Amino acid sequence: MHKVVSSAEEAIQDIRDGATIMVGGFGLCGMPENLIRALAAKGVKNLTTISNNVGVDGLGMGLLLANGQIKHHTGTYVGENRLLEEMVLEERIRLDLVPQGTFAERIRAGGAGIPAFFTPAGVGTVVAEGKETREFNGRIYILERALHADFAFVKAWKGDKWGNLVYRKTARNFNPMMATAADITIAEVQHLVEPGELEPDMVHTPSVYVHRIFQGQLYERRIERRTVRKAATSG
Numbered sequence: 001m002h003k004v005v006s007s008a009e010e011a012i013q014d015i016r017d018g019a020t021i022m023v024g025g026f027g028l029c030g031m032p033e034n035l036i037r038a039l040a041a042k043g044v045k046n047l048t049t050i051s052n053n054v055g056v057d058g059l060g061m062g063l064l065l066a067n068g069q070i071k072h073h074t075g076t077y078v079g080e081n082r083l084l085e086e087m088v089l090e091e092r093i094r095l096d097l098v099p100q101g102t103f104a105e106r107i108r109a110g111g112a113g114i115p116a117f118f119t120p121a122g123v124g125t126v127v128a129e130g131k132e133t134r135e136f137n138g139r140i141y142i143l144e145r146a147l148h149a150d151f152a153f154v155k156a157w158k159g160d161k162w163g164n165l166v167y168r169k170t171a172r173n174f175n176p177m178m179a180t181a182a183d184i185t186i187a188e189v190q191h192l193v194e195p196g197e198l199e200p201d202m203v204h205t206p207s208v209y210v211h212r213i214f215q216g217q218l219y220e221r222r223i224e225r226r227t228v229r230k231a232a233t234s235g
Contacts, residue, residue, distance in 0.1 A: 003163045003213050004192070008038035011186045011212045015151060017044050022107070022152040022178040023051040023061060027080070030171030031060050032155040034188050034216040039153075040064055048072040050147055052103070052174055056080045059220070065093075074147065076100040099127060102144055104177060109146035111180025116145045152182035155216070156205070159189035160196070163210030164203045172204065179205045188216035 005011045012035060015021070021039075025031030036055075040063040047070050054073055055061035064070050065083050072094040078084050087093040098106065099121045109117055118141035122128050132143040154175040157168035165187055167175055179185045187205075192215040 003207075003210060004161050005212050005214045007214060008034040008188065008216070009041075011035065011188075011214055012038050012042060012151075015039065015042065015044055018046045018048075019044065019151060020048040020050070020149045022147070022149040022174075022182055023049060024152070024154045024173065024175035024178050025060065026052050026170065026173035028056065028060060030155050030167065030173050030175055031055070032153040032186075032188050032216075033060065033219055034214075035153040035155075035186060036060055036063060040067055040069070043067065043069070045069055046071045048074075050074045050107070050149055050178075052100070053077045054081050054084050057083055068092075072096070074098060074103075076103045102127075103147075104174065106144055106147040107174065107177040107181050110148040111177060114146055116143055118142065119144055147181060149178075149182040150184065152178040152185040154179050154185060154187050154205070156187055156189045158191045158193060158198060159187055159210075159213050160193050160198050160207075161213070162195045163187065163205075163207035163213050164195075164198055165189065165205035165210065166198060166202055167204050176204050179209045184211045185209050186211065187213045189213060190216060190219065 023032065049070050051061060052075055054065060054075060062081055070093060074096040076098055088095045102119055102121050118134060120139060120141050123140050123142055128142045133140055156165040158166045187210050
């Protein structure tokens with residue numbers, strides 16, 4: 001049951017070139033900042049990444065992009081990252097865009113041991129190109145394959161030393177699903193507590209899915225896009 005490691009650097013020590021890595025987060029919310037920074041510093045190359053988005057310029061997975069560490073990315077949204085746009089247009093990276101619901105289900109299926117499933121999302125669009133189709137009850141569906149990774153990077157609010165995890169609000173996002181869909185799941189938490197301190201009914205990811213855990217540091221909590229309303233003028 002010894003799963004606690006001292007740092008992000010220790011947690012990723014066995015990640016090598018060519019690995020496939022799932023990375024939790026939705027925009028900048030709930031992303032494993034410490035693990036991403038450590039991976040950028042390690043400098044491994046030719047990575048295949050699976051994440052909702054690819055961070056923003058200079059932050060989150062944007063660090064991996066800037067280092068040229070990612071060769072192939074699967075995700076749902078890329079609108080906040082100019083560097084990724086440039087790399088795709090220059091064919092320096094392969095990008096697979098997936099409808100967000102399908103993306104979530106492909107990860108869930110990977111964790112549940114389901115190799116593929118049929119969905120109506122994307123029928124009649126470029127999403128369906130090259131995929132098997134089948135009719136059920138008069139409606140056309142396309143076959144989508146499960147997603148699985150060598151490693152999953154997840155970020156939780158609290159975790160105990162056995163690896164049980166609790167996420168907080170929107171920061172939960174894709175983290176629980178990804179924790180189930182990789183050979184090795186690495187969790188960074190804001191608060192690392194002793195076994196028994198977490199209310200069992202509140203645990204989102206059971207310890208059986210988590211292989212390494214550590215308490216993260218230096219969370220920036222940056223706002224992805226700040227929108228402000230003009231002050232009302234008195235009439």
